[in-house]
Amino acid sequence: MVGLEDIExxxxxxxxxxxxxxxxxxxxxxxxILERKKFLEKIIEKGKELExxxxxxxxxxxxxxxxxxxxxxxxxxxxITQLQEKEKVLEKELKKxxxxxxxxxxxxxxxxxxxxxxxxxxxLFTGDLFKMxxxxxxxxxxWQKVLSxxxxxxxxxxxxIFELGNGDVFSKMKYEGGVHRVQRIPExxxxxxxxxxxxxxxxxxxxxxxxxxxxxxELKIDFYKSSGPGGQxxxxxxxxxxxxxxxxxxxxxxxxxxxxxxxxxxxxxILEAKLLEKKEEQKLKELGEERKAQIGWAKRAEKIxxxxxxxxxxxxxxxxxxxxxxxxxxxxxxxxxxSVLKSKLG
Numbered sequence: 531m532v533g534l535e536d537i538e539x540x541x542x543x544x545x546x547x548x549x550x551x552x553x554x555x556x557x558x559x560x561x562x563i564l565e566r567k568k569f570l571e572k573i574i575e576k577g578k579e580l581e582x583x584x585x586x587x588x589x590x591x592x593x594x595x596x597x598x599x600x601x602x603x604x605x606x607x608x609x610i611t612q613l614q615e616k617e618k619v620l621e622k623e624l625k626k627x628x629x630x631x632x633x634x635x636x637x638x639x640x641x642x643x644x645x646x647x648x649x650x651x652x653x654l655f656t657g658d659l660f661k662m663x664x665x666x667x668x669x670x671x672x673w674q675k676v677l678s679x680x681x682x683x684x685x686x687x688x689x690x691i692f693e694l695g696n697g698d699v700f701s702k703m704k705y706e707g708g709v710h711r712v713q714r715i716p717e718x719x720x721x722x723x724x725x726x727x728x729x730x731x732x733x734x735x736x737x738x739x740x741x742x743x744x745x746x747x748e749l750k751i752d753f754y755k756s757s758g759p760g761g762q763x764x765x766x767x768x769x770x771x772x773x774x775x776x777x778x779x780x781x782x783x784x785x786x787x788x789x790x791x792x793x794x795x796x797x798x799x800i801l802e803a804k805l806l807e808k809k810e811e812q813k814l815k816e817l818g819e820e821r822k823a824q825i826g827w828a829k830r831a832e833k834i835x836x837x838x839x840x841x842x843x844x845x846x847x848x849x850x851x852x853x854x855x856x857x858x859x860x861x862x863x864x865x866x867x868x869s870v871l872k873s874k875l876g
Contacts, residue, residue, distance in 0.1 A: 534577045537628075541570040548791050564795065573627045580620040587613050638695030638736040639703050640677065640803035645688050646709065648727025653686030655712045655837075656729045658860055660690050663706075665862025672696045677796040678784040691800055693736065700735055705848075705871040707733040708834035715839070724840060734803035742802045742809070750774040751794070756785030773797045780804050849874045 544567045547553065553560050590606040590613070597603060643659050645652040667674050673696045680688040694703065711728050719725065756770035770785035771793040782804065784796035836845045837856055844859050845852040846867060853859065853867060 537570055537573050541574060576624045576627055580624055583613055583617045583620060638693055639699050640691060640693055640734040640736055640800060642691045642732040644730045646728035646730050648725060650684055651716045651725055652727040652729055653682040653688055654684060655727050657686040659710060659729055660687060662860045662862055666864040667694050669862055670697055672699055676786050677800050679786055702868050703733050705875060706731050708832040710835050711833060712837045713839060734807050737802045737806040742805050748776050750776060753790060769793055771797045773801055775801055778808060
């Protein structure tokens with residue numbers, strides 16, 4: 531069987547091929563190489579994860595053999611059993627991937643957060659929501675990848691788009707789509723008045739293979755110089771990417787990465803997710819009003835939640851339930867809310 535070293539060599543070779551600017555003219559070949567690269571990435575990541583577990587097992591074995599602290603030895607013995615069980619699972623998963631038997635993974639999602647009403651405060655709130663989801667993702671063991679972002683002068687975001695995956699992501703995140711509202715006194719407010727600002731969250735299931743097919747002639751791709759807030763951090767190279775899907779008029783951009791290829795990959799991932807949403811919207815129209823009403827999570831214009839700082843309270847309007855401890859929630863403690871939403875909304 532092919533070893534991990536061979537796979538890493540093939541990955542490096544594919545990465546070099548994708549860096550060739552001429553490849554964009556051969557869309558079919560570009561997609562084939564891109565799919566292969568993504569598949570090899572899964573194997574490499576799984577191999578690294580397995581290596582981490584092996585290292586942790588060895589560390590625990592050293593603690594046990596040293597016999598210096600009985601309490602530490604007891605903890606190490608408990609942990610080593612758990613680690614060895616996980617090691618077996620990872621070895622099985624890696625073997626399947628190495629044999630080309632790609633396992634069916636739970637659906638990943640693309641999350642888009644946009645600042646709504648409230649100016650600078652809305653942008654800061656967008657940043658707060660991004661931090662909340664990032665920390666929640668970490669607590670769930672999900673991976674995260676930023677696809678596109680537009681920073682503001684104060685460190686907030688006009689918009690940020692990112693991927694989450696590696697678990698039951700869609701079943702937990704699908705209820706987060708809608709308008710989120712914050713009520714608090716902004717740091718810039720001198721008279722102590724409470725301001726209300728909003729941000730919209732959209733959750734797009736990431737399309738599986740063959741679910742969305744894009745024809746090269748349907749795309750208009752432009753490259754431009756990326757820049758940060760106020761024109762800072764201007765990149766002298768044309769690494770930022772804008773892709774327009776001509777049949778639908780959907781335009782996506784990405785400038786988060788330092789190279790053109792990865793920005794192009796990110797932009798395509800956003801475009802595919804938005805095209806899948808458009809396809810699902812069309813299906814909903816065909817299903818009629820009664821069915822549409824049952825899928826309330828899909829409505830991004832619906833006001834779903836208020837974060838009230840003066841009262842230290844988060845209220846979800848769909849189920850008319852509130853939770854206290856707003857700072858804890860914004861630091862990623864979302865599971866109590868999501869658990870109730872799943873049980874109430876199904």
